[in-house]
Amino acid sequence: MAMSEALTPTRAPARWQDYVQLLKPRVMSLVVFTGLTGLVCSGHAINPVLGAVAILCIAVGAGASGALNMWYDADIDAKMRRTRGRPVPAGRVQGADSLALGVVLSMFSVMLMGMALNWLAAGLLAFTIFFYAVVYTIWLKRWTAQNIVIGGLAGALPPVIGWAAATGSTPLNAWLLCAIIFMWTPPHFWALSLYTSEDYQKAGVPMMPVVAGAKSTRRQILIYSLLFTPVCLAPAFTGLGGALYLAVAALGGLVFLILAWRLFRSHAGEAAGQRNDDGLYDVRAGAKDARNLFAFSILYLSLLFATLLGEHLAHLPPLELLR
Amino acid sequence: MSDPARENDAEMKARRGRNIALALGLVLFVVLIFVVTIIRLGGNVVNRPF
Numbered sequence: 001m002a003m004s005e006a007l008t009p010t011r012a013p014a015r016w017q018d019y020v021q022l023l024k025p026r027v028m029s030l031v032v033f034t035g036l037t038g039l040v041c042s043g044h045a046i047n048p049v050l051g052a053v054a055i056l057c058i059a060v061g062a063g064a065s066g067a068l069n070m071w072y073d074a075d076i077d078a079k080m081r082r083t084r085g086r087p088v089p090a091g092r093v094q095g096a097d098s099l100a101l102g103v104v105l106s107m108f109s110v111m112l113m114g115m116a117l118n119w120l121a122a123g124l125l126a127f128t129i130f131f132y133a134v135v136y137t138i139w140l141k142r143w144t145a146q147n148i149v150i151g152g153l154a155g156a157l158p159p160v161i162g163w164a165a166a167t168g169s170t171p172l173n174a175w176l177l178c179a180i181i182f183m184w185t186p187p188h189f190w191a192l193s194l195y196t197s198e199d200y201q202k203a204g205v206p207m208m209p210v211v212a213g214a215k216s217t218r219r220q221i222l223i224y225s226l227l228f229t230p231v232c233l234a235p236a237f238t239g240l241g242g243a244l245y246l247a248v249a250a251l252g253g254l255v256f257l258i259l260a261w262r263l264f265r266s267h268a269g270e271a272a273g274q275r276n277d278d279g280l281y282d283v284r285a286g287a288k289d290a291r292n293l294f295a296f297s298i299l300y301l302s303l304l305f306a307t308l309l310g311e312h313l314a315h316l317p318p319l320e321l322l323r
Numbered sequence: 324m325s326d327p328a329r330e331n332d333a334e335m336k337a338r339r340g341r342n343i344a345l346a347l348g349l350v351l352f353v354v355l356i357f358v359v360t361i362i363r364l365g366g367n368v369v370n371r372p373f
Contacts, residue, residue, distance in 0.1 A: 013337035016344035047362055053355065108352070116359040 018087040022070050022098050023063030031062040031158045037305045038159030038177055040312045042166040050116055054165035057113040058158050060105050061125045067102035068133035071095050079203040121165035128157045145211040152185030173240040183228040187221045188297040194269035194290040214269030225260035229253035232304060239320040242311045246319060252300045259296055263289040
């Protein structure tokens with residue numbers, strides 16, 4: 001065996017699937033879902049092809065943000081178990097290629113949104129990509145424990161973009177959908193980080209449990225949960241949600257608060273126990289309460305948006321409790 | 324020791340897959356722009372003065 005061959009690590013050639021992975025398809029699916037909800041809830045009749053183009057632009061814009069994030073965060077990703085298999089840290093795709101893909105797709109998605117729908121939606125999409133890639137990824141993520149609180153705005157904007165694409169305006173109800181996702185983000189991500197804080201610490205990312213400790217994080221999760229659940233009820237008062245939505249929001253909110261309270265009373269994030277398998281749902285001993293809130297938060301948000309989507313598609317009347 | 328011929332085959336296969344995906348993406352984009360243009364112009368397409 002030649003010496004150079006022995007020293008050179010064998011790298012798998014980049015497949016097209018690796019480039020798809022750069023776009024974070026799972027995040028894209030969530031963004032498509034919330035963007036579609038915003039578009040449908042606007043109640044504005046839109047050409048179905050243009051509606052599909054709007055959702056495609058939101059999805060591609062989210063994918064572009066993911067590619068830019070994977071380019072900049074390759075060094076952190078390489079240190080964390082959850083992310084070290086991504087195409088850039090694994091060496092299957094060059095960082096420069098990820099950057100180029102992100103920039104090109106950002107431009108395509110924003111220009112197409114502007115030409116096919118309107119420039120308000122295109123501007124909001126451009127702002128969302130900029131906010132995620134520059135404000136969150138490059139600036140906040142490595143600098144402050146409030147990274148996901150402020151950065152959460154990028155993930156919360158897709159329903160507003162969908163609404164703007166359909167109507168050319170962004171009324172209060174559009175921003176209410178944004179507020180729900182914005183307030184949901186801190187308890188969701190901090191619950192996750194309570195049982196993955198070792199990874200964040202290793203990578204030097206100042207997540208709340210690493211900076212403020214587990215006890216403070218659990219307290220802040222409870223505070224944000226107390227603020228989040230009333231926001232979820234608000235659509236029933238503003239002519240956005242109907243009776244079914246109110247029932248789902250109230251019952252789900254109650255379960256959310258119970259889980260947040262249990263997490264607050266637990267010792268999650270403190271026990272230095274054994275870890276099981278690799279993966280997102282890996283649970284350190286004593287951190288089951290954190291996992292439960294994390295898992296339920298995904299279900300709750302999905303149910304809220306699915307109920308709103310279903311009510312509007314079925315033309316069920318909203319409650320308008322304040323009108 | 325890895326077989327250079329097999330590595331070359333894998334590289335060729337991966338490149339072919341990337342090229343096909345890129346071609347499909349570009350065709351889809353062209354079709355999309357065409358369809359959007361027709362929808363946006365609407366009835367004005369046939370209302371030209373010639």
